[in-house]
Amino acid sequence: MITGVAAAEPVLLWPQTVADFDALIEATQHRLIQYAYSRLHTLADAEDVVQDVYVQAYRDRERHRKVDQVVPFLFRMVANRCTDLLRRRARVASSYPQ
Secondary structure: OOOOOOOOOOOOOOOHHHHHHHHHHHHHHHHHHHHHHHHHHOHHHHHHHHHHHHHHHHHOHHHOOOOOHHHHHHHHHHHHHHHHHHHHHHHHHHHHOO
């Protein structure tokens, strides 16, 4: 189990096991989706972004092991994905004739 998990602001170490990663998801998923929704304004896109971030974080877990604070790192990953999606939307919207 991950130590230091509090209801208000979890301070988590990088997950070492699948169970630790599941605990990380449970502790952070709601807040990450809320954050992504505040940027994207669609729940489906927010959930997709957060899911993609978790998948990427799990795949790259060995590379990210030296990250000191996991939660801010995940928020930064979500922010970057949201920005990418918003840019893609703007490019698609601008490519259609008015």
